[in-house]
Amino acid sequence: MSNAPEAAPTKDDAAAAAPSQPCGRGRDLNQYKGRLKPIWCTGCGIFGVLNALMRSLCELDIDPENLAVVSGIGCSSRLPGFVKCYGYHGAHGRALPTAIGVKLGNPRLTVIAAGGDGDGLSIGIGHFPHAARRNLDLTYILIDNRIYGLTKGQTSPTTVEGYETKTSPTGVIEPPLNPVELAIVYGATFVARGYSAKVKDLQNLIMEAIRHKGFSFVQVISPCVTFGKGSGFDYFGPRIKPMPEDHDAGDRHAALHLVSDTDTLLAGIFYRQDRPEYVARLQARGGARGRELDASDPKIDTESLITRFS
Amino acid sequence: MSNAPEAAPTKDDAAAAAPSQPCGRGRDLNQYKGRLKPIWCTGCGIFGVLNALMRSLCELDIDPENLAVVSGIGCSSRLPGFVKCYGYHGAHGRALPTAIGVKLGNPRLTVIAAGGDGDGLSIGIGHFPHAARRNLDLTYILIDNRIYGLTKGQTSPTTVEGYETKTSPTGVIEPPLNPVELAIVYGATFVARGYSAKVKDLQNLIMEAIRHKGFSFVQVISPCVTFGKGSGFDYFGPRIKPMPEDHDAGDRHAALHLVSDTDTLLAGIFYRQDRPEYVARLQARGGARGRELDASDPKIDTESLITRFS
Amino acid sequence: MDVTDFVMGISGDAGEGVILTGDLITQVAARSNLHISSTQTFPAEIRGGQSYVQIRLGIDSIFNPGDRLDVLVAFNRLAYHRYKPTIASDGILIIDGDPETIDMASTFGDWRGGPIYVIPMGEIAAKDVGVKRAKNMVGLGAVTALLGFAPEHGEELVHRFFAKRGEALVEPNVAGYRAGREYVAKKVTKRDHLTIPKVSGEGYLVLSGNDAIALGALYAGCRFFSGYPITPASEIMQLLAEELPRVGGTMYQAEDEIASIAAAQGASYAGVRAMTATSGPGLSLMSELLGLSGIAEIPMVVVDVQRGGPSTGLPTKTEQSDLLSAMYGGHGEFPRVVMAPISIRDCFQVMRSAFEVAEIYQVPVIVLSEQGLGHRRATLPKALLKQTPIEKVTRPQRSWGPTYNRFEITESGISPRAMPGDPGGTHLITGLEHWDFGGPAHNLENRTEMVQKRFRKLRNLDRRYGGVFAFKGEDATQHLHATTDEEAGRLSAAAESFRGQIGVIGWGATAGVVREAVARAEKRGIDTAAIFPRMIFPHNDLTIRPFIQGHQKIIVVEENFTGQYARVLMHYYDFEPERLNKYDGLPFKPEEVLRKIEEVASHV
Amino acid sequence: MDVTDFVMGISGDAGEGVILTGDLITQVAARSNLHISSTQTFPAEIRGGQSYVQIRLGIDSIFNPGDRLDVLVAFNRLAYHRYKPTIASDGILIIDGDPETIDMASTFGDWRGGPIYVIPMGEIAAKDVGVKRAKNMVGLGAVTALLGFAPEHGEELVHRFFAKRGEALVEPNVAGYRAGREYVAKKVTKRDHLTIPKVSGEGYLVLSGNDAIALGALYAGCRFFSGYPITPASEIMQLLAEELPRVGGTMYQAEDEIASIAAAQGASYAGVRAMTATSGPGLSLMSELLGLSGIAEIPMVVVDVQRGGPSTGLPTKTEQSDLLSAMYGGHGEFPRVVMAPISIRDCFQVMRSAFEVAEIYQVPVIVLSEQGLGHRRATLPKALLKQTPIEKVTRPQRSWGPTYNRFEITESGISPRAMPGDPGGTHLITGLEHWDFGGPAHNLENRTEMVQKRFRKLRNLDRRYGGVFAFKGEDATQHLHATTDEEAGRLSAAAESFRGQIGVIGWGATAGVVREAVARAEKRGIDTAAIFPRMIFPHNDLTIRPFIQGHQKIIVVEENFTGQYARVLMHYYDFEPERLNKYDGLPFKPEEVLRKIEEVASHV
Numbered sequence A, B: 001m002s003n004a005p006e007a008a009p010t011k012d013d014a015a016a017a018a019p020s021q022p023c024g025r026g027r028d029l030n031q032y033k034g035r036l037k038p039i040w041c042t043g044c045g046i047f048g049v050l051n052a053l054m055r056s057l058c059e060l061d062i063d064p065e066n067l068a069v070v071s072g073i074g075c076s077s078r079l080p081g082f083v084k085c086y087g088y089h090g091a092h093g094r095a096l097p098t099a100i101g102v103k104l105g106n107p108r109l110t111v112i113a114a115g116g117d118g119d120g121l122s123i124g125i126g127h128f129p130h131a132a133r134r135n136l137d138l139t140y141i142l143i144d145n146r147i148y149g150l151t152k153g154q155t156s157p158t159t160v161e162g163y164e165t166k167t168s169p170t171g172v173i174e175p176p177l178n179p180v181e182l183a184i185v186y187g188a189t190f191v192a193r194g195y196s197a198k199v200k201d202l203q204n205l206i207m208e209a210i211r212h213k214g215f216s217f218v219q220v221i222s223p224c225v226t227f228g229k230g231s232g233f234d235y236f237g238p239r240i241k242p243m244p245e246d247h248d249a250g251d252r253h254a255a256l257h258l259v260s261d262t263d264t265l266l267a268g269i270f271y272r273q274d275r276p277e278y279v280a281r282l283q284a285r286g287g288a289r290g291r292e293l294d295a296s297d298p299k300i301d302t303e304s305l306i307t308r309f310s
Numbered sequence C, D: 001m002d003v004t005d006f007v008m009g010i011s012g013d014a015g016e017g018v019i020l021t022g023d024l025i026t027q028v029a030a031r032s033n034l035h036i037s038s039t040q041t042f043p044a045e046i047r048g049g050q051s052y053v054q055i056r057l058g059i060d061s062i063f064n065p066g067d068r069l070d071v072l073v074a075f076n077r078l079a080y081h082r083y084k085p086t087i088a089s090d091g092i093l094i095i096d097g098d099p100e101t102i103d104m105a106s107t108f109g110d111w112r113g114g115p116i117y118v119i120p121m122g123e124i125a126a127k128d129v130g131v132k133r134a135k136n137m138v139g140l141g142a143v144t145a146l147l148g149f150a151p152e153h154g155e156e157l158v159h160r161f162f163a164k165r166g167e168a169l170v171e172p173n174v175a176g177y178r179a180g181r182e183y184v185a186k187k188v189t190k191r192d193h194l195t196i197p198k199v200s201g202e203g204y205l206v207l208s209g210n211d212a213i214a215l216g217a218l219y220a221g222c223r224f225f226s227g228y229p230i231t232p233a234s235e236i237m238q239l240l241a242e243e244l245p246r247v248g249g250t251m252y253q254a255e256d257e258i259a260s261i262a263a264a265q266g267a268s269y270a271g272v273r274a275m276t277a278t279s280g281p282g283l284s285l286m287s288e289l290l291g292l293s294g295i296a297e298i299p300m301v302v303v304d305v306q307r308g309g310p311s312t313g314l315p316t317k318t319e320q321s322d323l324l325s326a327m328y329g330g331h332g333e334f335p336r337v338v339m340a341p342i343s344i345r346d347c348f349q350v351m352r353s354a355f356e357v358a359e360i361y362q363v364p365v366i367v368l369s370e371q372g373l374g375h376r377r378a379t380l381p382k383a384l385l386k387q388t389p390i391e392k393v394t395r396p397q398r399s400w401g402p403t404y405n406r407f408e409i410t411e412s413g414i415s416p417r418a419m420p421g422d423p424g425g426t427h428l429i430t431g432l433e434h435w436d437f438g439g440p441a442h443n444l445e446n447r448t449e450m451v452q453k454r455f456r457k458l459r460n461l462d463r464r465y466g467g468v469f470a471f472k473g474e475d476a477t478q479h480l481h482a483t484t485d486e487e488a489g490r491l492s493a494a495a496e497s498f499r500g501q502i503g504v505i506g507w508g509a510t511a512g513v514v515r516e517a518v519a520r521a522e523k524r525g526i527d528t529a530a531i532f533p534r535m536i537f538p539h540n541d542l543t544i545r546p547f548i549q550g551h552q553k554i555i556v557v558e559e560n561f562t563g564q565y566a567r568v569l570m571h572y573y574d575f576e577p578e579r580l581n582k583y584d585g586l587p588f589k590p591e592e593v594l595r596k597i598e599e600v601a602s603h604v
């Protein structure tokens, strides 16, 4: 039995009792509920992301026991606790290298990294290019509310110019980073943008991302209703536009062209590419067996080591 | 007097005695020689960078006493010791944030950051986007030898696929990063590529970069003759091509187009943009006076503080 | 009830505006010339949970928010239940509810305190004001009226607060405040003696520890701050974001803590007093570059507002668990200084010492505050901001001769420092070991000499920076207020002569609580004294040794598990201190320390 | 001359191939069944400077590269001048030059050693071989011939080495080797008694400390390594880059040290024994995430091959200055274990203990090696690789019941660990304080219990991991060779009973030198013993206390300035140890330790 008191608001015994929500191939959405209840502010965009993610997992019939969700620190990084999975709520900014380790440690897992714009594009941005170009088969969901939510409203790398925050009292003077553009240039092989208010569309993107064999990136525009004053759902609603039908996601230049227009925020798949996946390439060279190493696996060739060192 | 023994090979008393090399407006190149003699391997590409840099400084008539050269750790990061200046050979990967601090600490200085591909694109890459988008008036010279030189030949973020190094004994499986492309996407307002074997051209680029009011970036292809086996001057020589005459450096998409061709390495100015400089913007709001604060400068308004806190 | 010193708790749901109510009460009190010490408990989670503010009010200086409640203000029934156990025997309850319909007997059957005032705060807000969310302002009005505060301060403060948030908010909230006061005036007959004393004066400042650190830095000539947001340190950065540009300075929000310290080092190198502030995780990330400041002799001030560790730990709670990490974190060996302010006033003052030591000795200085201090508020005289001298911030250019060597080996260990822009001063600094002129050096003798030179700086550190705050008997109060390094030095000397039964040693924010416990112990006849070194590292042997030798039993009080400072002391002295440790995230209460003193005294 | 144990120095310019020559001589010796201990001095700069290899050869196990030179091989005149002061009185000089034309009297007038052999290495290479750069191979041939090594080992090794570099290089270098041997055979008449003893056997392995750590990890079941290159640790990574994929494992070069430890934590969480290796600057950067391993209970092994600090410091030199940082670095408090291998063999062995402790107790384990150990080479029996059991690397799936709580509070402090893929084991881990089931918790009682639970793991650490290596008199040799934790445990017990005049305490790589100094002191009639705890933290009081109490004087030997381990010991015991410290980047020599022992003994 747990040491958490019966009344602990954190422990969700409701999951079992919740009304069934059939989805996927005979699954129930409730199977994907974690032991914790979300603690986000009422109306926070991240609820939509959680919802879309759970539906994606269910629809794709992903076994929670073979699922790892890895995050950093931030409101959005609380996600792993609310999904039934092997959840890893690590350190601020380190979701990607950790997720890579998890994947290499057990390549059979579905691995999802998630986190905020501060987590991923400020302290953690140094890991992004290297994760993307390596092209491991994992999905990175960047939950972009253009603000530091958890620490109560400081400037983030996606806060737009002129916006006033606690650390930019007279308005931000840096142009924001464009996560989708970065992902493409970094070598991500699947790059999309979704909006947390459009759960169904977002679910479709996340499903595509998970299905994609390689490093998939989904930027989710997800308003912070508490500290994102002036950039809530009202603000984003009219700005989010669907991807032009004729966009060829295989065309890198076209994708870069589309994304450089920052006035309208296109939602959809910007770019996808077929490129050999990293773990598979390592495995082709004998390595990266991870936890699945067993009796039939390669043994240390002691003789060749002895020859080498004598 | 110094405690360094007379015979210390590190101390360059030759500078004074060297034959004069007039340059710029009545200056002499020897005025830009630091107290140390370069310790690079014979034939190393970095000599060309040093040479071009010193000539640029001389030609631009930059006073060594108002010049700060900041670097990280690596063969290339040894640069500041060989230039007469206020030199800052800091920690691995941290040249950019340090240079920003120096500039903000004394905005009248000419500030140059320099370092290797490992320093700048591996451990230090997290700082690059944020330095670039802020657009402080400083120049970042990335000395790219596609290898870790100082630590004796491990894979770097620009090592090409298939290349064998000490840490990729069966060949690199990651596609390399493209520094020029990154700089453009990050928001650098001057982006160029040079080649350390073409000192005169490189000098022109560096001069333009220093003259540029904003964050200027110069990638210098600079072979490592000791650990860059197979990618020495022989390799690069035929691949380096001049920028097409008709390239419009004001056209971001054209620049991204040109740089995405990684078979030929175009040398020249890819991109330049006029965008308000960071320090100037801060100063317009009263801040960023740095060391130049003096008697005529703003005083603490104690009364308004008292009102604020009571 | 002692109305010259009483404690009030305000409790409610996170959404009910408890924190604001508390802030405004402290400000009303400060304007009414009362001293306060207040502390908040943040809800643990992003949303939901309980908020709580505790305010101690009095006519003398107050150094901690106290323990037993003389007044409990409960914004709802759950809040009442949570805090009723902490009520004093004659404590007052002020609670939201309908006095007409409430069944007092069954509702408050378990109440162990004194008078109860049921005020229909929610109802007044909803019906009379027409804005439900103004409930807390109704509460504020009611509470200030019940305690006898004049109406104008509150109204002005409510006005000012909401005007900043948007004009439309002013009217309903002021109306709420007024309605609360009117209700009390019309409907409540006071049944107790708790009414605030009338004191005259010019009012006080209300500062949190974080405010005081930011302002202290400003007055100490700091003109560059770089940092990365982190609880519970962000307020330092946020205040400086507003104030630094006003005096020509720069607040630079870096992309992470490594960039923060790197930028501050760059600015410091360039000739500006520079600092960063963070909490534990950031200090860890900065540890590589701390060593660069050590070997390249770049002045640097790093404030660590400690929180519950390790890793993300308990980010909204307090702890004193970064001491050993501040002393020893970072590879290799280099001189550094660790200071810990003991009060909110000292947060202000310690910054001057920190910047002076950093600049004179060209070393990194780590200032250890903690959540319990950073988020606590206290009243301070306006003279603090009016009369404290403001450090000259100009670093004029100097000329250097032809034999200038940046790292010249000197007796004092301090070498002449040229700054960019200085004629004749060009040089190289490097994190590699180097010759005196700056060039990298691997020579064995030079290495040995350079290491010794750098550490000589600590040996020669001016004693006045090593002040120890000393509390004994009735003197405790005034000792806490050493306002200069010189005064602190004198206190050190006093402490050396202390002799007695129980000696308490602590560091940092626990001083306020320990001081009170010492005074209470004294009253109960236990001969007790306490010392708090402000500079923890290097160690102040001269004062601490006689203190330890002069007492029969030593108690080391720390908010951590492993007894970090006790370990440090045990390295210097052959003794087994009694330890009082707490690591649940809450600061000590005076009672807890007193209990330990009594327990130890009973065995001596 | 004692031909069963002699020391050779090889010196030349960085470009002359000194290091390779030394490596090949060690391998020739190992194949000839001689033991060796060798060390290199890297040129300080990227280019230029002097290279130097020192090799001690003998028929018994050797634990340090010695001090006085019995043979000096000089590739040029400058090299001769630099190392001639270290020659033993009857030492031999082998030097490049023209024996026909050289003026022996004026050239070697200041030579204080024995016979001189002038060999025209450069000339033979240039003229006879036709490849100037083969000079070092001529030297190799000449030296091995002079010492009486059979020709075939050398030739084979030269062949193997150059074949890997490109077939074209093989012929001229083999030719150079042969030419060197021929020259000696034809032209040199031996004038001394130094000829290597003939020993039979199957030959030895030659391993550096870094090799041994990498192989030790491989045998201990490590199948994931992530790291970032750094001197002097990179060789661990480089060896594992080749060997791990051969056994299904992964070497992952991360973008920095933070990513390195993060990836290793991820892999460990996923169920693979994982490690990283770095040097001081990397350890500093990892300190935040070490705490995550502590609170989230993720097994982790971090090797720190220490170098001269702080910052970039002296990257190619040795130092023991990261101890306190390993023990205390990183904010907040969490259980961790610090181990220090004392020899190259122990580098291999310590890795098994490190991985076991990390996995069983779910804590981070820091292994402190150093440049002087990592880049030193020694011979070890082939049985080490043939007979050491190889750890099973499978982490089979387990099923967990419905009440599974990852951080269950247990007596031992160890909680049941489910891994991704395990049925029924899904859970959350977090760096926040948490309930037993993993959910974030801010509850006071839970916090207190959880901190205690985590620290209980250390209290309950199996004693056999805490072995202390003990050296006394003639036993020193065998004690150094404890090959299992059990044996080390028995040594601990032995050490407890040691009584005598001088007790030496050290940690890590100085063991080899101290052991020899102790033996020499013993011969001079000074009753001396030494202990080296392999696990430094937690502290092994049981063994160390009686050792300290049992000796009249204790000397703590450390390669650092501040006496870090002495400080730790002084925390536990009331004593003032004598200290022997060195911080110029070079390891101690046995002589230096012996001198200190004699000095202290003369005052006892």
Ligand SMILES: Cc1ncc(C[n+]2csc(CCOP(=O)(O)OP(=O)(O)O)c2C)c(N)n1
Residues within 6 Å of the ligand: A073, A074, A075, A076, A077, A092, A115, A116, A117, A118, A119, A120, A143, A145, A147, A148, A149, A150, A151, A156, C228, C229, C230, C231, C257, C281, C282, C285, C312
């Ligand atoms: C090393 C470190 N630095 C700073 C913090 C404080 N911190 C926690 S979350 C956060 C940023 C949150 O912003 P974001 O990643 O955008 O997430 P959000 O809360 O907006 O979802 C910061 C700065 C930390 N936990 N660790």
Ligand SMILES: Cc1ncc(C[n+]2csc(CCOP(=O)(O)OP(=O)(O)O)c2C)c(N)n1
Residues within 6 Å of the ligand: B073, B074, B075, B076, B077, B092, B115, B116, B117, B118, B119, B120, B143, B145, B147, B148, B149, B150, B151, B156, D228, D229, D230, D231, D257, D281, D282, D285, D312
């Ligand atoms: C924190 C830290 N990690 C690792 C190192 C080791 N190191 C020194 S230079 C370097 C990389 C050198 O490569 P690059 O930056 O490309 O410079 P180059 O030598 O090729 O010019 C590394 C990994 C270090 N000094 N500090």
Ligand code: SF4
Residues within 6 Å of the ligand: A039, A040, A041, A043, A044, A045, A046, A075, A076, A145, A149, A150, A223, A224, A225, A226, A227, A228, C046
């Ligand atoms: S603070 Fe913002 S991002 Fe965080 S939970 Fe609340 S609304 Fe969401």
Ligand code: SF4
Residues within 6 Å of the ligand: B039, B040, B041, B043, B044, B045, B046, B075, B076, B145, B149, B150, B223, B224, B225, B226, B227, B228, D046
């Ligand atoms: S190692 Fe390579 S990069 Fe470094 S100095 Fe030598 S040639 Fe240049």
Ligand SMILES: [Mg+2]
Residues within 6 Å of the ligand: A074, A116, A117, A118, A143, A144, A145, A146, A147, A148, A149, A156
């Ligand atoms: Mg955010």
Ligand SMILES: [Mg+2]
Residues within 6 Å of the ligand: B074, B116, B117, B118, B143, B144, B145, B146, B147, B148, B149, B156
């Ligand atoms: Mg490089």
